[in-house]
Amino acid sequence: MRAYKPKDNVQAKAYYTDRYYVAPQVPKTPVDEDEVFAADLAAIKEKFEVHDAYIQVEQMVVYINANDIYGVLELMRDELEYTQLSEMSAIDWIAKSNQFEIFYQMLSMTKRKRIRIKYFINNGDAVQSVEKLFRSADWAEREMYDMFGIEAKGHPFMKRILMPYDWQGHPLLKTYPLEGDEFAAWYEVDKIYGKEARDIIGPELRDTARVDRYDSERFARLGHEVPRGAEVSDDDPEVTQNYQEEGGVFLVKKLDKESSKVIDDPQR
Amino acid sequence: MAQHKVNYTQDGGLPVALTSIDKIVNWGRSNSLWAMTYGLACCGIEMMAAGASRYDFDRFGTIFRASPRQSDVMIVAGTLTKKHAEFIKRLYDQMTEPRWVISMGSCANTGGMFNTYATVQGVDRIIPVDLYLPGCAPRPETLQYGVMLLQKKIRANKAGRAQKAKRLM
Numbered sequence: 001m002r003a004y005k006p007k008d009n010v011q012a013k014a015y016y017t018d019r020y021y022v023a024p025q026v027p028k029t030p031v032d033e034d035e036v037f038a039a040d041l042a043a044i045k046e047k048f049e050v051h052d053a054y055i056q057v058e059q060m061v062v063y064i065n066a067n068d069i070y071g072v073l074e075l076m077r078d079e080l081e082y083t084q085l086s087e088m089s090a091i092d093w094i095a096k097s098n099q100f101e102i103f104y105q106m107l108s109m110t111k112r113k114r115i116r117i118k119y120f121i122n123n124g125d126a127v128q129s130v131e132k133l134f135r136s137a138d139w140a141e142r143e144m145y146d147m148f149g150i151e152a153k154g155h156p157f158m159k160r161i162l163m164p165y166d167w168q169g170h171p172l173l174k175t176y177p178l179e180g181d182e183f184a185a186w187y188e189v190d191k192i193y194g195k196e197a198r199d200i201i202g203p204e205l206r207d208t209a210r211v212d213r214y215d216s217e218r219f220a221r222l223g224h225e226v227p228r229g230a231e232v233s234d235d236d237p238e239v240t241q242n243y244q245e246e247g248g249v250f251l252v253k254k255l256d257k258e259s260s261k262v263i264d265d266p267q268r
Numbered sequence: 269m270a271q272h273k274v275n276y277t278q279d280g281g282l283p284v285a286l287t288s289i290d291k292i293v294n295w296g297r298s299n300s301l302w303a304m305t306y307g308l309a310c311c312g313i314e315m316m317a318a319g320a321s322r323y324d325f326d327r328f329g330t331i332f333r334a335s336p337r338q339s340d341v342m343i344v345a346g347t348l349t350k351k352h353a354e355f356i357k358r359l360y361d362q363m364t365e366p367r368w369v370i371s372m373g374s375c376a377n378t379g380g381m382f383n384t385y386a387t388v389q390g391v392d393r394i395i396p397v398d399l400y401l402p403g404c405a406p407r408p409e410t411l412q413y414g415v416m417l418l419q420k421k422i423r424a425n426k427a428g429r430a431q432k433a434k435r436l437m
Contacts, residue, residue, distance in 0.1 A: 163386070164350070164351045171385055176385070177385070178383075178384055178385065179384065179385060180384070180385030180386075184350070184386075187350045187353075188350050188354070188388055188393065188394060189393065191353070191354055192353060192354055192357050193436075201393055201436070204379075204393070205389060206383055206389060208383055244416075244420070245420065245423065249295070249423060250287050250291040250292065250295045251295055252295070
């Protein structure tokens with residue numbers, strides 16, 4: 001993995017920024033406004049420390065200690081009827097505070113409520129696996145490890161799930177470039193042909209603005225195909241689509257546009 | 269002697285045709301292009317449509333095979349990820365020669381809109397490609413046209429001469 005560099009200003013700056021612009025925030029309301037959530041929060045608070053709790057978009061968000069996660073989820077599953085773990089993953093706050101925010105999205109089918117459990121861990125720390133409580137955490141924790149490099153302690157098979165096993169780097173980190181680092185750029189060439197082949201195959205062409213009407217293959221113009229490496233002049237004549245050679249083909253009837261029947265009716 | 273007095277020299281009298289070895293070998297190769305099912309993404313749906321009854325690839329002699337050892341042409345239809353790159357190379361190596369590759373759609377040609385860390389920027393970085401089809405996704409007619417162009421390309425070859433095996437490098 002590459003060394004961390006702050007990327008606050010990595011994007012091109014906008015031409016115009018409103019000095020008085022305030023980014024809109026999703027309004028947060030206190031938990032007391034919802035009876036079900038208030039009761040759930042009281043049950044969690046009885047046994048565990050809660051740092052912050054609020055309701056946002058009709059869902060309760062609860063911040064807890066990192067060590068309590070297994071106990072909290074067990075309590076919610078067995079006593080509070082939150083029987084499903086819909087989703088879990090991490091948020092990269094490394095640039096701000098060298099921390100990851102881990103979230104667990106819980107669903108109760110009986111109460112028709114959703115609760116999001118959250119906590120912070122320091123960069124480099126591992127989380128406690130909840131795979132024993134929810135089978136859905138199995139792949140979610142593997143994906144979190146794959147994408148962020150956060151390991152889950154007690155997971156039975158802590159390996160990458162999306163990227164290949166021999167991949168280096170964790171792609172969802174904010175420091176990871178979208179087009180890949182050097183390892184990613186040469187991954188398939190190195191693996192299949194070896195590092196010596198880099199010079200022969202060449203770097204990836206990733207310039208999306210590159211337009212070459214006369215590129216060697218000319219696959220961009222239907223009806224104007226040329227063999228690879230053919231000389232293409234600037235004023236090429238209009239080529240009518242010719243499906244077959246002029247003299248016809250052995251044992252294959254030559255396509256004759258005049259004598260062929262054209263079906264005009266799409267509803268035939 | 270046959271009773272119906274066949275005139276062997278008359279055109280159409282018997283299925284006898286005079287031709288060259290080149291033409292008959294190329295006729296056999298170009299009109300039974302068995303394609304390997306290589307649907308990787310949405311282009312694969314168009315490839316299936318081209319194979320199904322409405323567009324009907326069978327009349328070109330193109331029949332989809334699920335094994336690289338029985339197929340002549342590999343139609344790479346869809347996004348090739350870096351994780352999958354080694355498998356496409358392995359399957360290409362398992363095909364018997366002569367073999368051809370059609371790169372179908374923008375993703376297979378250049379990586380397409382997936383300008384990301386996980387996508388191979390064109391299958392021609394891994395295997396030699398004979399024909400690039402434009403489109404996202406190309407219509408089945410485009411694939412039919414591409415197969416016809418490939419047939420034309422095969423017929424232009426000298427079949428009698430030992431063919432140089434295509435290698436990327």
